[in-house]
Each structure stands twice: as C-alpha cells, then as structure tokens.
Amino acid sequence: MARERSEAIIVTEHGAAGVMQWREVDVPEPAKGEVTIVNHAMGVNFIDVYHRSGLYPGRLPHGIGVEGAGTVQAVGPGVDFLMPGDRVAYAMSAVGAYARRRTLSAAALVKLPDAIGFEEAAAVMMKGLTSQYLLRQTYRVQPGETILFHAAAGGVGQIACQWARHLGVKLIGTASSPEKAALARENGAWETIDYSREDVVERVMDLTDGQGVPVVYDGVGQATWEASLACLQPRGLMVNFGSASGPVQGVSLSALQKKSLYVTRPGITAYLDTHEKLEAAATDLFDAMRQGAIKPNISHRMPLREAVRAHALLESRQTTGSTILIPGD
Template sequence: MSAITTKAIRIDEVGPPEVMKYVDVTLGDPGPGEVLVQQKACGLNYIDIYFRSGYYPQPLPGGIGMEASGIVEKVGDGVQHVKVGDRVAYAGRPTGAYAQARIMPADIVVKLPEAISFETGAGMMLQGLTVQYLLNDTYKVQKGDTVLFHAIAGGVGLIALQWLKAIGATVIGTVGSEDKAALAKSFGCDHVILYREEDFVKRVKEITNGKGVPVAYDAVGKDTFMKTLDCVSPRGMAVTFGNASGSIPPLDLSLLSSKGSLKVTRPTLMTYALNRSLLEPMSVDLFDRVIKGQIKIEIKQKYALADAVQAHRDLEGRKTTGTTILIP
C-alpha cells in the first residue's frame, strides 16, 4: 500500500464559512469499487452551504463539496468503466470534492470528453445534471411551453435557460438585480422579472394572459414558493428543488386542490441518478449539448481551493452569478 499527502477542505463542526479548514490529508490506495482522482477543478454549489451549515446532516468530521473533474490515478478491484489516465468528472455523494485528490466510489464517476475542459467539467456536472432531470424527467418540457424559473441568472438558472431555449420553450425568469436581469436577457430569457420590485405572480399572469404556466421551478424556497403556486395553471406542476431563502413551511395539501389540482414535487439528483444505468444517459445528454454549443457553461468566478471560506461568503451573499469553481 502506498500513501500520498494532499490538501483538502474539512469541517469538524457545522456553522458559518469559517468552520472550513484547509488541511493535510493522507490517502492510501483505492479499495474495491473505488478510484483515486487527482483533481483539476472543483465545483461550488449552494448545496455545499446546506451541508456546511448543518441544514443537510452528514457525519463529522468530514469533507465538503459535491463535484469535481480530474484524472484517474489509481483504480480499485472491480472497476471496469474507467482506467488510469482517463479524464473524468462527477457529481454526487459522498461529500469531499473540495480536495486536491480523493478516493471515492467509482460508480458516480463518468468519462469527460476531450472537447470539454476540466474547468468546464467541474462547473457543469451538478448543475447540468440537475437541469437535465428537471426538464426531461421531473416534468417533460415541450416545445411551445411557457416555463417560470426562479433565480434564472444563477448557475442552474443559466444552464436551464439555454436548455429551455434549445427545446423551444418560452422562459419567464426571476432575478434579484438589474445586473442579473441584463445577464439573463443576454442569454435569451424571454421575460425577466425583478422579483424584489415587481409582483411576479401578477407579471406571470399578464405574460400568460391569465393562464399561468404548466410548470414552475423554484430553488429559492421560503420567500417565493407560496406565490409560485399561484403562477401554475390548473393541473400544472410546481417543482421545489432548493431552499436558498430557507425551508418552505409545512404545506396544507388542500391548497393544491383549491389552486387547481396542482402537483408539487421535491426531486433530488441523488434519486434521479441513483445508479449508472440512469447516470450514463443523463451525462451523455449533458455533454452532447455542451459540445454542440447549445449550452455554454459560464464560469464567472474562480477561487483557489484555499480560499473556499471567501467563496462561500460570496455565494451566500448572492454576489456570484453563473458558475463558480475552486482550483486545487
């Protein structure tokens, strides 16, 4: 057995960004079904804040981070789909992606095409796969649909916007500032609503001639969700897939009948990409759209891995747009 020493971000307790520590970690050889990945870039996502703050529980002390890209350095017994030297990317549990290198389950690792850079690969997996299942599986968006998508200028939002336009949908997006509105418009958002200044329910009804939308995607949570329900047309669906403003209060299900027999779902990537038979076609779809240029991954911020604390401060302070990565 050989051992290497590498750098990683670890947390011993939950709390503010400062609980994250940049420390030395010793790695051995990968076990059966595992790979050792030398990482080239790591993705930063809002879910990382949920784990760091304790909103999502995990064993402590532990790692943090859900996605990265790199090169396979070693493979354990039984690993067939990747080999030493392969370019790879991944998104999913276990946490621990904020690292120069890590040993991890091979099941969630996919080959990264040569046409996609490591930085793009690290910044697109969690958000891109999330958009893939939201628009193809949670609700199958069709050409001609009008869709409401909150936080359209964020990392998930910009990918979703481009994907929706490639499908042929009309996109109503909400943003929190004029700068973010301009960014969304530059990516082709059909209708941009400044939700802090405008009543987005009223605007959605105006845009749709009173009908509402067949599907609304909401990762903001507490501050928007009840109003989001009012934007959905009868028998439509509200998809809540994040809680940036806090948890949604308990929902009285009879409201769904009074608002028009609505459907509500709370999906996660972990269940939609539960095994390789699900993950592989999702990844192929995502990579194909990126390579064709239908989706451009906008890496707007880069931080050194050692500066993860500042990266989290900026993300929580809503100072970021598009995609953010950490460089080990």
C-alpha cells in the same frame, strides 16, 4: 500503492463559512469499485453550504464538496470502465470534493469528452445534471411551452435558460435586479421578471394571457412558495428543488386544492441513482455542450485554500454564474 496524503478542506463542526479548515488528510488506496483521482477543478454549490451548516448533517469530521473533474490516478478491483490517465467528471459524489486528491466510488464518475475542459466540467456537472433531470425528467418540457424558473441568473438558472431555448421552450425567469434579469435574457430566457420592482404573479399572468404556467421550477424556497403556487395552471406542477431563502415549512395541502396542484421535492440522487442513469444524463448534457447550446459561465475562479471566501460570496448572492476552486495556490 502506498497510502498518500493530500490537502483538503475539512469541517469539524457545523456552522458558518469560517468552520472550514485547510488540512492534510489521508488518501486511502482504492478498494473494490473505487478509484483515486487527482482533481483539477471543483465546483462550489449551495448543497455544499447545506452540508457545511448542518442543514444536511453529516458525521463529523467530514469533507465538503460533491462536484469536480480530474484524472484517474489509480483503479481498484472490479473497475473495468476506467484506467489511470482517463479524464473524468463527477457530481453528487460522497462529500469531499474540496481536495487535491480523493478516493471515491467509480460509479460516481463519467468519462469526460476531450472537447470539454476540466474547468468547464467542474462548473457545469452539478448545475447541468440538475437542469437535465428538472427539464427532461421531473417535468419533460415541450417545444412551445411557457414555464417559470426562479433565480434565472444563478448557476442552475443560466444553464436552464440555455437548455430551454435549445429545446424551443419559453422560459420566464425571475431575478433580483435589472442586471441579473439582463443576464438571464442573455442566456436564453424568453422574458424576465425583476421581482424587486414587479409583481411576479401579475407578470406571469400577463405573459400567459391569464392561463398561468404548467410548471414552476423553484430553487429559492420559502420566499417564493406562495407566488409560485399562484402562477400555476390548474393541475400544474410545483417543483421545489432548493431552499436558498430557507426551507418551505408549514405547507397546507388545502392550498393545493383549488387548482388541484401537484408538488414535488426532487433530488439528483433519486433521479441518477444508477451509473447507467448518470451516464445517460451526462451524455445528454455533454451533447448539448458540444452543440454549443450550453456554455457554462464561470464567474469566479479561486484557489482551494479560499473556500471560505467562495462560500461567503455564494451565500451573499454575489455570484452570477459558477464558482470553481483550483487545487493550486
């Protein structure tokens, strides 16, 4: 196959959303273990902001985006589970999803069931797989348990609310406004806490009869760190999986001593580091979707050319669900 060209979003310097540029780039032929795909939809996630800003630095210039869904165009040597025309989805691939076409490792791809559309997949893969490893692996929640999940009206939070309800788990979700709290409840939160008006620790203790929760899932970071620790039961687990308010810094281990708390900073790449693990987690997610337990909320559909605006909306917290980019103008 001759070398092709494709439009893509490229970063030549790290910084604010405006550093992203619309460029024409080469699409290399798939080498051993690789495939070329045509993207039909791409997801926008906070990790894209981290890659763009340099919080997670990459070698410049580089693409942006780690999640998408599309069809296989060409298959490289050694790939025996995919063929041209297959519908596929991916999350946590090498950066570069914001493109009409791209070549990437076949190991990053899973086949997409016919019942799930490209836009649904692009809206749910990253957030859904994150929810899967958080709720089913980092701490395997059990029916009847009460847990705390920060930013429950966000993209990951909404999926987690739905999945927790499906599993019979009482999820207490925090939100920044009555509207977002209502959205979390609509998605399955057992109770919600509007942290702009209520004290999170007091409300958690009221809801748990003073016991606290066995696990806190926190993708906010710095702003919620101390309250999260205070909400935990003795020997509880603090799961810090994101830094929307800034990274947690200056952690004192002595703060964990009084209740013998555990802390983990999980990442999707460590949990889904083989294709077999990725397929298993994706199957779990797709099964829940086919059962109607998980329905992604796509709050914004935007042309790929408008990636700058998509990032601005995400960083200003004006999104309440998933934002997806569509290759067409």
